[in-house]
Structure formats: structure tokens, C-alpha cells
Amino acid sequence: MPNILADSSVLIEFFRPGGREDIREEVGALLESGRLAVCGVVVSELLQGVRAGEKAPLQDLLEEAHYLELARSDFEAAGEACNALRRKGHKVPVTDALIASLCVRLKTPLFTLDSHFQQFQGLSLHRPS
Numbered sequence: 001m002p003n004i005l006a007d008s009s010v011l012i013e014f015f016r017p018g019g020r021e022d023i024r025e026e027v028g029a030l031l032e033s034g035r036l037a038v039c040g041v042v043v044s045e046l047l048q049g050v051r052a053g054e055k056a057p058l059q060d061l062l063e064e065a066h067y068l069e070l071a072r073s074d075f076e077a078a079g080e081a082c083n084a085l086r087r088k089g090h091k092v093p094v095t096d097a098l099i100a101s102l103c104v105r106l107k108t109p110l111f112t113l114d115s116h117f118q119q120f121q122g123l124s125l126h127r128p129s
Helices: 008-015 021-032 040-049 052-064 072-087 094-106 115-119
Strands: 004-006 036-039 066-068
Touching: 004 008, 004 021, 004 094, 008 021, 008 040, 008 052, 021 036, 036 040, 036 052, 036 094, 040 052, 040 094, 072 094, 094 115
Parallel strands: 004 036, 036 066
Antiparallel strands: none
16 A cells, blocks of 8 residues: 655644544554655644644654655656646645645655645545545
8 A cells, every 4th residue: 555645734633632533543544554654844844833742742753654755856846836826826835836746756645634735736635534
């Protein structure tokens, strides 16, 4: 079974007190099966907002998850995707375009709660079971 890249929206929900139970269960199942993946963009997004008491559990999750590397081609594809979407009147963060480009290149589904990822062509989205 392929890895599934979790974006920061999913992992923030996983750690949030009172967060959605379906997200907690799905992230837990992906960790248990060895299929949860992250990338540098997601790591940076998570670490920029982590509070002191939350860092240890986050570090544990990041050490257990697979780490997917961005390539030069991902940066080029992200720039082109942002350009095409902007011409259609849609503004998306370049960080999200990088995540989408990585997933498309590796044929890795993206587990996200952000609906704007639906705008990226060729991106497979993962939903909780």
C-alpha cells in the first residue's frame, strides 16, 4: 500500500484537544500501518505554531512518519500550477502548490482538510475511512 502524505491541517486537527475523532483514528491507523508521510513544508508549518508542551508528541510523530523529499521539478511544477491558477482567478499559497506537486510526482495521495487542494490537476486526495 502506498504512503499517504498528511498536510498540516490534518496533523493540527490530530493534536488539537477536542479535534475530530475520525481524523485522530485515521492518522493513528496510518501511523500504525507505517503509511503516514510528511514533507519539509508540512514540518515547517507545524513547527512554526507548536507550543512548548506540544513539541515532544509532535517530534515523536515526525520521527515515526516517512519523510518525502522535494525535488527541483516539484518547485517548477508548483510555480507553473500557481501561475495557471492565478490566471483563472485563484490564489493558492506556493507552499500548498509544493505539497501538491510532490504528491503528483510520487503518486502519493494527500490527506488534507483544505478544500483548495481540489484545484490541483492530477492530485489524489485521501479521505478518512
